[in-house]
Amino acid sequence: MLWVAALMLAAANFIAVLNMTIANVAVPGIAGGLGAAASQGTWVITSYAVGEAITVPLTGWLAARFGSVRVFVASMILFGIFSILCGISNSLGLLVVARVFQGLCGGPLMPLSQTLLMRIFPKEKAGAAIGLWSMTTLVAPVVGPILGGWLVDDYTWNWVFLINAPIAIGFGLYAWKLLKRYTDVPVRNPFDVVGLILLVIWVAALQLVLDEGKNLDWFASNQIVALSIVAVIGFAAFLIWELHEKHPVVDLRVFRHRGFNAAVLTITVAYAAFFGVSVLTPLWLQSFMSYTATDAGLATAWTGVTALVVAPLVASSKRDPRLLVFFGVLWMGLVTLWRTIANTDMAFWDIAIPLAVMGFALPFFFIPTTAIALGSVEEREMDSAAGLMNFLRTLAGAAATSIVTTVWANQTTRNHAELVGVVDQDRSVRTMMEHGGMTPDAINQAIDYLITTQSGMLSTNQVMTGIAVMFIVAASIIWLAPKPTRTIEPGAGGH
Structure with a gap:
């Protein structure tokens, strides 16, 4: 029964994180289906992010006021209900409102699924359970665009939201039966x-x-x-x-713990870098390598596959967690540096293999960093600490998405302008095309296509270099944390 509970709690975290990215590829279909402009369709993403960002840091207060189990179960069931409302929306306005409430309900699922796992598992098994939870956080953003693209391509955009409902409502109802004995006594503090x-x-x-x-x-x-x-x-x-x-309403006093600060800063910087890679790779593949959303998703999915293989080993490791984090994040930085020599002639496996190699490092980064962060605070502060940690991680992902896509687009434009001035200066390519019978317009289009493709490739490699530096910096930050003096006990996260 413990592992059923672990699977259920991990699934709750998975659907909350999944919904940060699953709608990204569906925006054009949603906008078209509801008669809205594509630019208006982006509010489907923004509204969820705003709702989630508000309630994640509130988790500690909500758990203290109403009880962790009650808040978790209510959030799961309401998440499913608002997913149904999203799926049956007949106007963009209704969909955006439903997405806000879906985000509000999804926010507490991430930190509470984490702290409840630590509460119900005995000490010797808690590491493996947290390993499973951690992998859902890293795999869900990768799976989101694949699943979203498949549902939109083969079915309709409505299923992007409706698919959540049976999982959220079913697991929510079962969660109460399974977890109600862990219900804590609410603390009626002033609001x-x-x-x-x-x-x-x-x-x-x-x-x-x-x-x-x-x-x-x-x-x-x-x-x-x-x-x-x-x-x-x-x-x-x-x-x-x-x-x-x-x-x-948000207990900022948890930042008095040096170990918590160092671990959370490491998570924030490294997760921003990881999210940047996760956003940039499919964007590059679809924009310049002629990959479909599904094919791009299959290439990036290898990161999650290898991560799942290594996670149990990392979760049971007895080594200094700071060393594990340093090794994992540095590995991710070195693999990202490896990817800075990419070119447009690469085949599927040339792209997928470095991503798979990076996946081996993910558990070394996420599992021990979480353990250091939550092991540095007092047990009564666990829910607040988890909420703040997940909030900063979510914010880091949002910031990385905006910054990476902006820098990548600007750098592509800059590279294009520079290449136009140096490509085919001796006109040998143009002459060869003319001899091949191509018209002047066709020649111009062909040369511009080559320049645009190479501009995008150069931009991708340049941004990857910056991301690699972020990983290396993040790896160094973890040494600011003192050596952990205690492990996370069962029952942690209570009040």
């Missing part, structure tokens, strides 16, 4: 209304900046400038209020 309002304001503003910045040309847009000012002022006011509030 921090001001803290909640400030949290909603700055998180929503920041998420909108990250999601819409690229579409609106960043700070050339008055809207982005205004949202950025709101986010900065709101964040400053939130920090001041929460640090002085007796019963804060």
Whole structure:
């Protein structure tokens, strides 16, 4: 029964993380199906991200107020209900509202599935269970675009959302039966209304900046400038209020632990780099290598396959977790450096093999880093710590997506401009094409296609270089954490 519970809790985390990316490839189909512009369709992604970003850091307060098990079960069932509402929406407005509520319900699933696993598993088996949970966090963003592309191509966009419902509602109902004996006594602390309002304001503003910045040309847009000012002022006011509030809605005092800070900073930087790779690879494959969404997904899926093979070994390791993290994140950086020599003549396995090799390193990064972070705080702070850790990781993924896609597009344009001035200066290629019977227009189109493809390839390699540096920096940060003096005990995450 323990492993049934582990599978159920891991599945809860999986669907929450999956829904961050599953709709990305479905946006054109959704916009077309609901009679909206493609630019409006991106609100389907933004609305979920905003809802999720608001409730993830609230997890600690919600768990204390209502009980971890009650919040988890309610979130699962409501997630399924709002997934159905998303799937049957007949207008973009209704879909966006349903996605906000789906995100609000999905937020607590990530940290609570993690802390409940640690609570119900005995000490000797907790590592393997957390390993399973960790892999869902890393595999779900990769699976999302594959699954979304397949559902849109072979069925309709509605199934992108409806597929969540039986898992969320079924597991939610079963979770109560399985976990109700672990229900904790709620703590009726006063409700921090001001803290909640400030949290909603700055998180929503920041998420909108990250999601819409690229579409609106960043700070050339008055809207982005205004949202950025709101986010900065709101964040400053939130920090001041929460640090002085007796019963804060988000317990920022967990940052007094050096081990937690170092582990969370490592997770944030390394996950941003990993998410950057996960976003950039299928984008490059589909834009410049003529891959379909499904084929691009199959190439990137090898990262998850190899990660699952190694995870049990890492989870049971007795070595200093800082050494495991350093080794894993450095490995990811070196593999990313390997990928900076990619070219447009690469076959499927030339692309898939480096991704599979990177997958071996993922468990070394994620499993011990999580253990260091949660092992550094007091047991009563576990839910708050998990919520904040997942919040910063989610925010890092959103920031990485915006920054990587923007830099990649700008660098591609810059490379194109430079290559136009140096390609075929002796006109030998043009002469060869003319002798082959091609018209001047066809020759121009062919040369421009070659330049565009190589510009994209160069840009991909350049961005990969920057991401590799991020991995190496992240690997070094973990040594700021003191050597762990305790392991995570069963029952952790309680109050």
